[in-house]
Amino acid sequence: MRQGNLLYAQSGGVTAVINATAAAVIDEARARKVKVLAARNGILGALREELIDTSRESPAAIRALAHTPGGAFGSCRLKLKSLEADRARYERLLEVFRAHDIRYFLYNGGNDSADTALKVSQLAKAFDYPLTCIGVPKTVDNDLAVTDTCPGFGSAAKFTAVSVREAALDVAAMAETSTKVFVYEAMGRHAGWLAAAAGLAGEDPDAAPQIILFPERAYDEAAFLAQVRKVVDKVGWCVVVASEGIQHADGRFVADAGGGKDSFGHTQLGGVASYLAGRVKDQLGMKVHWTLPDYLQRSARHIASETDWKQAQAVGKAAVQMALKGDNAVMPVIVRSSDLPYRWKIEAVPLSKVANHEKKMPAGFIRKDGFGITASARRYLQPLIRGQAPLPYGSNGLPVYVTLKNIAVKQKLPAWDAG
Amino acid sequence: MRQGNLLYAQSGGVTAVINATAAAVIDEARARKVKVLAARNGILGALREELIDTSRESPAAIRALAHTPGGAFGSCRLKLKSLEADRARYERLLEVFRAHDIRYFLYNGGNDSADTALKVSQLAKAFDYPLTCIGVPKTVDNDLAVTDTCPGFGSAAKFTAVSVREAALDVAAMAETSTKVFVYEAMGRHAGWLAAAAGLAGEDPDAAPQIILFPERAYDEAAFLAQVRKVVDKVGWCVVVASEGIQHADGRFVADAGGGKDSFGHTQLGGVASYLAGRVKDQLGMKVHWTLPDYLQRSARHIASETDWKQAQAVGKAAVQMALKGDNAVMPVIVRSSDLPYRWKIEAVPLSKVANHEKKMPAGFIRKDGFGITASARRYLQPLIRGQAPLPYGSNGLPVYVTLKNIAVKQKLPAWDAG
Structure with missing residues (x-):
């Protein structure tokens, strides 16, 4: 049975470790013989049918991707509105997915992206197009609901x-x-x-x-x-x-x-x-x-947290596993089971629980006088900065960061104005 | 023969590696049985007779000092004027030096500090006070004359x-x-x-x-x-x-x-x-x-250059050696003998050649259009950022930086208004 391709897209502001998630997605999909296409500049690339064939990248390039900051395929700040208001765009996405046999859509971003992934999955269902949509968490703002913390x-x-x-x-x-x-x-x-x-x-x-x-x-x-x-x-x-x-x-x-x-x-x-x-x-x-x-x-990948880096990889790997299991409209989130020693695992939660929510700091994390953090904030935050994520340096004293080849997939559809 | 004490003072803006120089000064002096006093807040502490007894710091603290940024004894931005205009201050310095048997004065700073060290040495000579003055280079601005580059x-x-x-x-x-x-x-x-x-x-x-x-x-x-x-x-x-x-x-x-x-x-x-x-x-x-x-x-000590860190230590060590040899009114500078492979050594140059000069970038380092650097600039700059200076991290994910005890030496003179 042909299982189709996987489309991975980055969304919103990039981070020091979002490419670690991308690398884990590609690694895990390769291990399972699923081809990963990446959208150039996030959802815009999906709309424009500007897709990148990640199978053209060497294993060494993907290893280097795991420690390269920024967004290797490009990201964007285009937020899709409701299914009604943005109908044409959602339908175009499905058209592109169909043209490239995309059966798995992994959208790596924050609240807005979780919402978009959810809506795409709803429309696919309505159109009877077999698609598994996964939101993959990422944001330096740490304001995603449900997950204990956000990679980045x-x-x-x-x-x-x-x-x-x-x-x-x-x-x-x-x-x-x-x-x-x-x-x-x-x-x-x-x-x-x-x-x-x-x-x-x-x-x-x-x-x-x-x-x-x-x-x-x-x-x-x-x-x-x-x-x-x-x-x-x-x-x-x-x-x-x-x-x-x-x-x-x-x-x-x-x-x-x-x-x-x-x-x-x-x-x-x-x-x-x-x-x-x-x-x-x-x-x-x-x-x-x-x-x-x-x-x-x-x-600043040069001072990235090892905890964060590992979690960024873990959500990427879990996202592929969930997708291939057919766990639709979910997000792999980080669940903390213990502060000290710090223990965490990945679980799937429905995107509907994440989309468009915003997690503020608990009132108990801010000191009474308003000018500092409490012991509970410290307990929560401390493990997140722990460990130094490994990083190779060149003889020139700079970190070795990769620029991917980003070879375009041949387009099959007429041009489309993504607006 | 009693050889007297050594006074070390930091001057001007601090750097990620000025404490590495301080640690090397202390290490080398300890090896030669010379006591190092440090001026609190730079030359101000010398004027106010606020001296720190570094012999009270453990070897472990001095090892940690070598990778701690900032200025461990405090620095200041007080520039002494000419011998005539600032006569009282220069004489006060000699009075403090005499009271604490200071025979070696190491002033760690930029152009101004080289000038001050030079003037102190001149006044000591005029007063027949046996003092060896050394300027020790430091500045992130890299604008000191003669030396190939400046630690920091x-x-x-x-x-x-x-x-x-x-x-x-x-x-x-x-x-x-x-x-x-x-x-x-x-x-x-x-x-x-x-x-x-x-x-x-x-x-x-x-x-x-x-x-x-x-x-x-x-x-x-x-x-x-x-x-x-x-x-x-x-x-x-x-x-x-x-x-x-x-x-x-x-x-x-x-x-x-x-x-x-x-x-x-x-x-x-x-x-x-x-x-x-x-x-x-x-x-x-x-x-x-x-x-x-x-x-x-x-x-940003966490991303310090190994080249820089080694040079910061080398000038500190050499400064003590020059002082104990009686090499008066000199600065240990970095001399480059080769770009590729990068080779450098330390030499003594008279402070008069360094004081109050300012090294601008050679015209040949700036591209003709004015918007970039040339190949010669790259050849010069490249070795200076090479290597990652070692840095221990705690289990909390933060670099391990030391705060010294900074125990004050008992004052012997009446209070003095340093202005």
């Missing part, structure tokens, strides 16, 4: 904790005559997971970061500035980690000076650290420095 | 090249529907060394960073924007690395444009990357992201 988050969390610890040593050394306050801006529009991870940088009550600002708590400028002064008076300097999504009590984003909208219609953020630094300078008269790591935090 | 630079350069390569993979994956231009702001007020190091991220003509902006070349906005458009047209996306010190043809810093006050009268902190990103967005209408790594680039 642990590595960004590790970058954050390590960078904050290192920068704090710098600030501590210079504070007597130079910078007294350092502000670090972490990704996280609606959930403060990455900002919280910075809390792993130190355990002592006076250790950096002494102040964390979460989007889950309203930003109170007077309280913030008073806390900065208190910390500087006591410690001599202060490291602040602020989530890009912090808001005033009335819901305005603190960063709104930056303005702009991205293709999802989200407000484009990025100005929190510079804003806070400016307030500290003006109101407290202290010398201040700030950093906006931006993409560095999600692409 | 290679590690910041490696962080820069690796980060740019990783972020470029992210941008490449997303460019179809999202960010097309990514701007990275590198340290370097007057010399473009770190921006140039980003050029190591890729060798292919179309590899990132496709555009580097150096302070050595006037910033021409029209030419810059035209180049961005050209690269995006050809490659699909563009990574720009800009030195913080780039200037317009009339000498105005580009970074100053971003500053000023907002409509609330709040200070707006500018920066080169945010400015350039704004220009690209407004003038080319492209989606843009930008990063300001700030202190992360100079404190």
